[in-house]
Amino acid sequence: MSESNKFNSRKISSFLPTDTRIFALGGMGEVGKNLYCIEGDDEIIIIDSGLIFPNEELLGVEYVIPDYTYLIKNQEKIKALFITHGHEDHIGGIPYLLRVCNIPDIYGPEFAIALVEKKLEDARLLANTTLHVVKNTTDFRFTSKHFHVAFFHVVHSIPDSYGIAIKTPNGWIMSTGDFKFDLTPVGNNSDYQIISFMGQFGISLLLSDSTNSAVHGFSISEKQVAKSISEIIAKTKGRLIIATFSSNVHRIQQIISGAIAHNRKISIVGRSMENVVQIGRRLGHIHASEDDFVDPELLNTYPTNKICILCTGSQGEPMAALSRMANASHRYIKIIPGDTVIFSSNPIPGNEISVNSIVNSLTRLGANVLTNSLLNNLHTTGHASQEEQKLMLQLVKPKYFMPMHGEYKMLKTHADTAVETGVPEENIFICANGNVVVLRDEEAFLWEHKIPTDDIYIDGNDSSGIATAVLKDRSILADNGLVAAIVAIDSRTNSILCRPNIISRGFVYIKEGQMMLKEGELLIYEALRKKMQQKTTFGELKNTIRETLEPYLYSKTNRQPIVIPVVLNYIDSEFRK
Ligand SMILES: [Zn+2]
Numbered sequence: 001m002s003e004s005n006k007f008n009s010r011k012i013s014s015f016l017p018t019d020t021r022i023f024a025l026g027g028m029g030e031v032g033k034n035l036y037c038i039e040g041d042d043e044i045i046i047i048d049s050g051l052i053f054p055n056e057e058l059l060g061v062e063y064v065i066p067d068y069t070y071l072i073k074n075q076e077k078i079k080a081l082f083i084t085h086g087h088e089d090h091i092g093g094i095p096y097l098l099r100v101c102n103i104p105d106i107y108g109p110e111f112a113i114a115l116v117e118k119k120l121e122d123a124r125l126l127a128n129t130t131l132h133v134v135k136n137t138t139d140f141r142f143t144s145k146h147f148h149v150a151f152f153h154v155v156h157s158i159p160d161s162y163g164i165a166i167k168t169p170n171g172w173i174m175s176t177g178d179f180k181f182d183l184t185p186v187g188n189n190s191d192y193q194i195i196s197f198m199g200q201f202g203i204s205l206l207l208s209d210s211t212n213s214a215v216h217g218f219s220i221s222e223k224q225v226a227k228s229i230s231e232i233i234a235k236t237k238g239r240l241i242i243a244t245f246s247s248n249v250h251r252i253q254q255i256i257s258g259a260i261a262h263n264r265k266i267s268i269v270g271r272s273m274e275n276v277v278q279i280g281r282r283l284g285h286i287h288a289s290e291d292d293f294v295d296p297e298l299l300n301t302y303p304t305n306k307i308c309i310l311c312t313g314s315q316g317e318p319m320a321a322l323s324r325m326a327n328a329s330h331r332y333i334k335i336i337p338g339d340t341v342i343f344s345s346n347p348i349p350g351n352e353i354s355v356n357s358i359v360n361s362l363t364r365l366g367a368n369v370l371t372n373s374l375l376n377n378l379h380t381t382g383h384a385s386q387e388e389q390k391l392m393l394q395l396v397k398p399k400y401f402m403p404m405h406g407e408y409k410m411l412k413t414h415a416d417t418a419v420e421t422g423v424p425e426e427n428i429f430i431c432a433n434g435n436v437v438v439l440r441d442e443e444a445f446l447w448e449h450k451i452p453t454d455d456i457y458i459d460g461n462d463s464s465g466i467a468t469a470v471l472k473d474r475s476i477l478a479d480n481g482l483v484a485a486i487v488a489i490d491s492r493t494n495s496i497l498c499r500p501n502i503i504s505r506g507f508v509y510i511k512e513g514q515m516m517l518k519e520g521e522l523l524i525y526e527a528l529r530k531k532m533q534q535k536t537t538f539g540e541l542k543n544t545i546r547e548t549l550e551p552y553l554y555s556k557t558n559r560q561p562i563v564i565p566v567v568l569n570y571i572d573s574e575f576r577k
């Protein structure tokens with residue numbers, strides 16, 4: 001952070017039991033695994049419990065979740081978990097959290113709770129907590145000793161998205177959840193009146209969505225996207241294949257209505273899409289009769305211009321329906337010249353290459369592929385751009401501000417935007433996970449210390465997760481390989497019994513590396529001999545091996561393999577015979 005601004009300057013070294021503390025175990029410095037806590041005296045309430053999908057550098061990892069240690073240690077304080085909406089970065093961690101921590105009650109909007117219920121059923125965890133649907137935000141009240149919690153509607157890319165307002169003994173806290181402002185939304189509207197009434201009332205601390213803080217202007221309306229897609233459906237002659245985010249139920253509804261209006265049958269392809277369409281129809285977000293749908297295996301019985309296929313895979317996910325169509329391995333759907341494929345999505349940063357490769361494959365098979373651009377409006381974001389962020393800041397007029405849900409750059413840009421709307425720099429806290437903002441008599445401070453946090457990796461086999469250290473090892477193994485140095489000693493006589501032996505895997509091609517490893521063995525031998533002239537321990541001997549071998553191998557190869565010293569004691573082996 002530059003010297004010139006005063007962000008994070010209001011510091012405090014200790015807190016009182018009467019203070020209210022706000023911190024994130026996930027979601028600060030990243031887009032994903034959101035988990036925010038409000039703690040006061042003997043109570044903690046949690047907002048959201050998400051996961052994040054890892055980047056490709058994390059080998060063999062399926063999900064990343066926050067480190068729940070702080071919550072496990074303080075679990076008797078936990079009163080409830082509040083869910084803002086049903087995206088994976090807000091609900092995906094719940095099964096993992098419930099396995100290790102007692103959460104008596106979970107409150108959330110209907111659509112999110114339906115998704116959570118399905119997750120908990122699959123994980124056999126339904127009995128571990130009580131799920132509560134918050135249907136009418138104005139009637140809902142949650143009250144504990146220190147906290148009163150209320151929800152309000154926001155617009156986002158999934159139905160039933162809520163923001164949260166919390167009355168604490170030290171002032172009101174408001175969290176926007178993920179939001180955008182859409183003046184002509186599809187589905188729920190934002191509760192403008194409640195948000196501005198809360199602002200009038202006086203909000204001490206606002207936490208607000210920073211995902212699109214670098215995007216200027218106002219994002220386009222969902223209605224505009226619906227219009228663009230409908231126009232394409234109207235003029236397309238052949239078969240239509242549309243890929244979008246399965247959670248974007250309003251978009252799915254718009255596509256389905258467009259298809260019905262132009263006499264096309266809809267086929268839902270991809271498990272997560274089927275799941276969401278089923279829940280969406282049950283909860284009344286998707287209106288269509290059974291007659292409007294057709295099973296993928298029956299598609300061939302209809303003329304191509306009577307078909308609209310709605311599928312998953314808009315992010316180029318290799319196992320998803322669209323990828324299978326692109327590499328001609330889908331069971332029922334083969335791409336034929338004349339097909340039109342629409343990506344009603346944008347690639348999430350990091351997915352551009354795989355999306356691009358699928359676009360090329362589909363084109364090669366003869367499809368006309370349309371992706372979102374400034375000209376055709378095939379997609380809009382679910383997150384507020386700068387002008388919408390300003391509108392939220394102006395409606396709420398918070399005394400203190402804490403940008404959330406974003407990488408560091410996004411948080412910083414959001415902080416700058418807040419300054420433009422009149423929030424003083426010294427009243428803004430740009431936090432990392434584990435940073436604690438202390439609210440005391442409607443004044444906020446940044447605690448000088450941190451709650452320990454980490455990333456926990458879930459790799460499918462082990463539901464308890466693995467910590468950062470293991471992942472580091474895997475990555476070193478993949479890049480640099482492994483070297484084991486085995487030495488046999490006799491601790492009674494303090495002597496080395498035979499020359500050390502080095503075994504390597506994935507480090508150097510053995511033939512070429514032979515000389516180098518032999519030299520390494522000699523170096524270890526010399527170093528150990530020296531060390532063993534005085535009294536020593538096994539730990540020290542192992543360290544000696546590492547300290548000798550690591551710099552040597554690095555100087556020879558510029559690589560840092562994992563070095564595993566193995567010291568065998570003659571006495572031990574005697575004992576075992
Ligand atoms: Zn979201």
Ligand SMILES: [Zn+2]
Nearest residue numbers: 087089090178
């Ligand atoms: Zn989110």
